[in-house]
Amino acid sequence: MRMDNLSFGADGTDPSANTNGISLINGKRKPPVDPEKSVAVLGTGDYGRAIARRLVNNGYTVFVGSRDPNRNKIKQMVRDTGASLTTQESAIASCDVVIVAVGRDYYDYLPLQSLRAKILIDVSNNTEPRRGPHYRSNAEYLQGLVQDAKVVKGFNVLSAYALENGGLQGSKEVFLAGDHSDAKTRVSEMVRMMGFHPVDWGSLQAARDIEDVPLRLMPSWKRPVLVVFGVFLFLWFLAFMSFQICYNIKNGDWSKMWKHIALQNFNRVLGITSLWILSFCYLPGLLAAYIQLWRGTKYSRFPKFLDDWLKMRKQLGLLMLGMASMHGCMSVAFVTPKTTEWVYEAPRQILAQVVVDANTTTTDTITIYDSELNWRGEIFLACGAISLCLLVVLGITSLPSVTATLSWREFTFVQSKLGWVALVVAALHDIFLAWNFMIDYWSCFQTFPIGPQYALYPVFIAIVMKIPLLLPPVDNYLQKIRRGYERKSEYEVSKSQVA
Numbered sequence: 133m134r135m136d137n138l139s140f141g142a143d144g145t146d147p148s149a150n151t152n153g154i155s156l157i158n159g160k161r162k163p164p165v166d167p168e169k170s171v172a173v174l175g176t177g178d179y180g181r182a183i184a185r186r187l188v189n190n191g192y193t194v195f196v197g198s199r200d201p202n203r204n205k206i207k208q209m210v211r212d213t214g215a216s217l218t219t220q221e222s223a224i225a226s227c228d229v230v231i232v233a234v235g236r237d238y239y240d241y242l243p244l245q246s247l248r249a250k251i252l253i254d255v256s257n258n259t260e261p262r263r264g265p266h267y268r269s270n271a272e273y274l275q276g277l278v279q280d281a282k283v284v285k286g287f288n289v290l291s292a293y294a295l296e297n298g299g300l301q302g303s304k305e306v307f308l309a310g311d312h313s314d315a316k317t318r319v320s321e322m323v324r325m326m327g328f329h330p331v332d333w334g335s336l337q338a339a340r341d342i343e344d345v346p347l348r349l350m351p352s353w354k355r356p357v358l359v360v361f362g363v364f365l366f367l368w369f370l371a372f373m374s375f376q377i378c379y380n381i382k383n384g385d386w387s388k389m390w391k392h393i394a395l396q397n398f399n400r401v402l403g404i405t406s407l408w409i410l411s412f413c414y415l416p417g418l419l420a421a422y423i424q425l426w427r428g429t430k431y432s433r434f435p436k437f438l439d440d441w442l443k444m445r446k447q448l449g450l451l452m453l454g455m456a457s458m459h460g461c462m463s464v465a466f467v468t469p470k471t472t473e474w475v476y477e478a479p480r481q482i483l484a485q486v487v488v489d490a491n492t493t494t495t496d497t498i499t500i501y502d503s504e505l506n507w508r509g510e511i512f513l514a515c516g517a518i519s520l521c522l523l524v525v526l527g528i529t530s531l532p533s534v535t536a537t538l539s540w541r542e543f544t545f546v547q548s549k550l551g552w553v554a555l556v557v558a559a560l561h562d563i564f565l566a567w568n569f570m571i572d573y574w575s576c577f578q579t580f581p582i583g584p585q586y587a588l589y590p591v592f593i594a595i596v597m598k599i600p601l602l603l604p605p606v607d608n609y610l611q612k613i614r615r616g617y618e619r620k621s622e623y624e625v626s627k628s629q630v631a
Contacts, residue, residue, distance in 0.1 A: 166193070167227070167228055169191060169192050169193060170192065170193040170194075170195070170226060170227045170228075170229075171187055171192050171193070171194050171195070171227055171229050171230075171231060171322070172194075172195045172196075172197055172223040172224050172226060172227040172229070172230045172231065173187075173194060173195070173196045173197065173215070173223070173230075173231045173233055174197045174220055174223065174224075174230060174231065174232050174233060174234060174242060175196075175197075175231075175232070175233030175234040176196060176198050176206050176209065176210060176217075177233065177234075178292045179233050179255065179292045179295075180196065180231075180233035180234075181196075181209060181210065181212075181213050181292075182292035182293075182295040182296045183231060183233060183255070183287065183292075183295055184196055184210070184213045184214075184215040185212075185213040185214065185215070185295070185296060186295045186296070186326050187215075187322075187326065188213060188214035188215055189214070190325050190326050190327070191325070192322075192325070193216075194213070194214075194215035194216065195215065195216050195218055195222070195223035195226045195227060196210045196213070196215045196216065196217050196218070196223065197218060197219060197220035197221070197222065197223030197224065198210075198217060198218075198219065198220065199219075199220060199241075201217045201218055201219055220242065220243050220246075221243050221246050224243065224246045224247060224250065225246065227250075228250060228251055229250070229251045229253065229318065229319070229322070230247060230250050230251065230252050230253070231253045231255060231287075232252055232253065232254050232255065232256070232274065233255055233256075234256070235256055236256055236258075236270045236273060236274075239273065239274055239277055240277070244277055244278050247278045247281050248278060248280040248281060249280055249281065250278075250281050250282070251281070251282045251284065251312075251315045251318055251319070252274060252278065252281045252282065252283045252284070253283075253284050253285075253286050253287065253319055254270055254271040254274050254283055254284070254285050254286075254288075254339070255286065255287040255288050256270045256288065256343075257270075257288050257343055257346050257347075258270065258343050258344075258347065260347070261344055261347050267340065268340075269285070269336075269337075269339040269340040269342075269343050270285075270339070270343060271283050271284075271285040271309065271310075271336055271339035271343075272336055272337070272339060272340075275311075275336060282310065282311075282312040282314075282315035283310060283311075283315075283336060284308060284309070284310035284312075284315050284316055284319045284336075285307075285308065285309040285310065285336065285338075285339035285342050285343070286306055286307065286308045286309075286319055286323070286330075287306055287323075288307075288342060288343060288345075288346060289304075289305070289306065289307055289342070289345050289346060290304065290306065290328070297533075304328055304329070305328070305329045305330075305331045306323045306328045306329065306330050306331065307331050307333050307342045307345065308320060308323070308330050308331065308332050308333060309332075309333045309334060309335065309336050309337070309338035309339045309342055310335070310336050311335050311336045316332060320332070352443075352444070352447060353447050355440070355444055356444045356447035356448050356451060357447075357451065359412075359444070359448065360405070360409055360448065360451045360452075360455075363405055363408055363409065364401060364405045364455075367401045367404050367405055367408070368397070368398075368401045370583070370586065371397050371400055371401050371404075371583060372393075372397065374581075374582065374583065375392065375396075375397055375400075376390070376393070376397075395462065395465070395466060396466060396471075398462070399459060399462040399463060399466050400583050402455050402456075402458050402459040402462065403456075403459040403463075403562070403587070404583055404586070404587040405452075405455055406452050406455045406456040406459055406558075407558055407559065407562065407587050407588070407590070407591060408587070408589075408590050409448050409449075409451065409452040409455070410449075410452050410456075410523075410554070410555050410558065411555065411590035411591050411593070411594045412441075412448055412590065413445045413448050413449050413452070413551070414551065414552065414555065414594050414598075415590070415593070415594055415597070416438055416441040416442045416445065417442070417445075418594065418597040418598060418601070419438055419597075420434055420438060420442065421601055421610055422597070423438070424610065424613050424614070425606070425609065425610060425613070427619075428613065428618060428619025428620075429613065429617075429618040429619065430613050430614050430616070431618065446530050449526060449527065449530060450527055450530065452523070453523050453524065453526070453527040456519075456520055456523055456558075457520070460516065460520050463516070468501075469501035469502060469503055470501055472509075472565070473501065474508070474568070475505060475506060475508055475509030475512055475513075475564075475565065476501065476502055476503065476504065476505055476506060476509055477502035477504045477505070477506050478502065479499050479500060479501045479502055480499070480500045480502070481497050481498065481499050481500070482497070482498050482500060483495055483496070483497060483498075484496055484497075484498050508564055509564075511560070511564045512561060512564035512565045515557050515558070515560045515561035515564060516558075516561040518557050519554050519557040519558035519561055522550055522551075522553060522554035522557065523554050523558075525546060525550060526546065526547060526550065526551055526554065529543065529546045529547065530547070552598070555591060555594065556595070558591075559588055559591045562584050562587050562588060563584075563588070565584060566582070566583075566584035567584075569582045569584055569585070570582070570584060570585050571585070
């Protein structure tokens with residue numbers, strides 16, 4: 133044993149040893165600790181200190197075990213957590229529950245004999261997904277090293293940031309796995325005391341799946357991204373057929389076929405896609421409301437497609453916000469008196485003599501565009517700015533750190549009422565831009581409507597579905613169902629009457 137790694141007192145005694153019921157840590161006397169509320173943490177890294185601080189803040193007595201507790205830097209970092217710093221052996225001897233906050237590569241350097249008969253919580257993660265049928269998780273490997281211990285996998289899905297930031301993420305689930313029910317019960321209670329929710333995944337073999345959870349690359353975003361990308365490609369195809377194919381067939385000029393794809397077409401499709409996706413954020417809630425009205429209960433499951441759709445609304449909304457922001461930025465360069473002259477004051481035309489060369493002049497008509505918006509243009513621009521501002525508010529309030537500060541009424545007011553206002557104002561932004569084009573179809577095949585027209589299709593569907601739900605009788609009945617009321621069938625009513 134290396135003597136320089138132990139923190140002994142001046143008289144050569146171990147400072148953590150109990151003397152007449154008094155615990156001495158680093159030479160300081162502390163009262164006896166409750167064994168049910170004492171935890172040892174092996175490891176002084178970011179995660180070890182974060183979980184130690186969280187435990188201390190929730191009433192636990194924490195002993196942080198280090199291989200070199202005499203280093204000034206380690207002393208200062210651990211002191212800030214409120215835990216007691218000592219050797220690994222002394223920390224283990226003081227507690228029944230030991231959190232192993234070191235990587236798998238360092239398990240062999242732990243005082244393994246001292247860990248026997250302890251409850252060991254393995255919090256480690258892998259750096260890459262598991263490979264091969266004979267792979268053992270970190271928790272299983274630790275169990276193999278200390279077979280007499282009770283290993284529980286847990287806390288690996290929480291970051292040091294989540295642990296250090298109080299209740300901001302206090303509702304997050306903590307997955308647990310282990311072969312000993314009494315150990316999992318003890319750890320589950322600790323998880324609850326720390327403000328999280330324990331979820332039992334079963335035996336220790338489930339630790340293989342739990343350790344894969346942090347390695348997943350945005351699993352809840354894959355389907356929303358595919359949906360948005362698919363909608364964007366579909367609308368880009370319509371825009372290409374409208375503005376590159378049909379427009380040129382109608383005008384007979386193919387010289388500028390590819391000129392506007394990079395900016396104008398892309399910007400048009402961004403705006404239309406944003407409006408469609410914003411509508412898609414509210415359509416599943418409307419479908420769910422009608423299903424509840426039809427069934428007369430809130431306790432039956434929705435169809436799978438609708439359930440998946442409801443779960444991806446947050447991701448759809450954030451993707452929509454990003455596209456709407458891009459549309460707003462690009463429109464600054466695109467919307468000019470020449471490209472959208474109908475939202476500006478009428479241009480003037482003048483006759484001017486143009487000198488061709490020293491002996492030749494010609495008279496040309498020159499259009500002078502007015503940079504001042506007309507009343508229609510001002511409403512168009514104001515609606516665009518207001519809707520984008522409301523969308524930013526919706527995006528900010530969907531962040532967990534902001535959501536945690538809002539009451540349920542405040543959250544629903546922003547996400548529902550302000551969201552619908554944003555949708556309607558965004559639709560007005562489109563209408564005031566191009567109401568005179570709303571019934572236009574390009575000449576080829578008469579099948580491709582103009583962009584501002586089909587941009588409103590999902591919005592129109594959403595508004596039509598929303599209006600009946602606003603009627604007091606319908607709304608009151610729906611709220612009654614959502615409070616737990618269940619409409620009985622005729623068979624159930626007749627059966628109850630007979631009884």
